[in-house]
Amino acid sequence: MIGKLNHVAIAVPDLEKASAVYREALGAKVSPPQAEPDHGVTVVFIELPNTKIELLHPLGDNSPIAAFLEKNPSGGMHHVCYEVDDIRAARDQLKAQGARVLGDGEPKIGAHNKPVLFLHPKDFCGTLVELEQA
Numbered sequence: 001m002i003g004k005l006n007h008v009a010i011a012v013p014d015l016e017k018a019s020a021v022y023r024e025a026l027g028a029k030v031s032p033p034q035a036e037p038d039h040g041v042t043v044v045f046i047e048l049p050n051t052k053i054e055l056l057h058p059l060g061d062n063s064p065i066a067a068f069l070e071k072n073p074s075g076g077m078h079h080v081c082y083e084v085d086d087i088r089a090a091r092d093q094l095k096a097q098g099a100r101v102l103g104d105g106e107p108k109i110g111a112h113n114k115p116v117l118f119l120h121p122k123d124f125c126g127t128l129v130e131l132e133q134a
C-alpha cells in the first residue's frame with residue numbers, strides 16, 4: 001500500500017541551530033523557515049537526493065509538537081511520512097484492520113498542499129506515521 005518515503009520529521013527546540021547543523025555540519029540543502037499556522041509549526045525543509053527531512057518547531061500556543069518537545073527537550077524524530085495513491089482507500093483499509101487514525105479521521109491539507117492523515121504510533125511500531133496522497 002505505501003509507496004515512497006516522503007519525509008522524516010524531526011522536532012527541534014532551536015530551529016536556527018538545527019538548520020545550521022544540517023547546512024554546515026552535514027552539508028545539506030536547507031530551506032528558510034516556513035510558518036504553517038494551520039498546523040501549529042514552523043518548518044524547515046531539507047532536500048536530500050532521495051527524500052526530505054523536515055525540522056519542526058512549535059508555532060503558537062496549541063502546537064501539536066509542544067508536548068513531544070517537553071518529553072524530548074533536545075529534540076527527536078517525530079514522525080515518518082509515506083506516500084499513498086488514495087488516502088481514503090488507505091485509511092479505510094487500515095481502519096478495517098483495527099488501526100487508529102488520529103483526529104476526526106478526515107484527511108487534512110498538509111505542508112505540501114496535499115491531503116494527509118496521521119496514524120497512532122502504538123499501532124505502528126512506536127512511530128507516528130503520516131500518510132500523504134502523492
Ligand code: CO
Nearest residue numbers: 007009081130
Ligand atoms: Co510530516
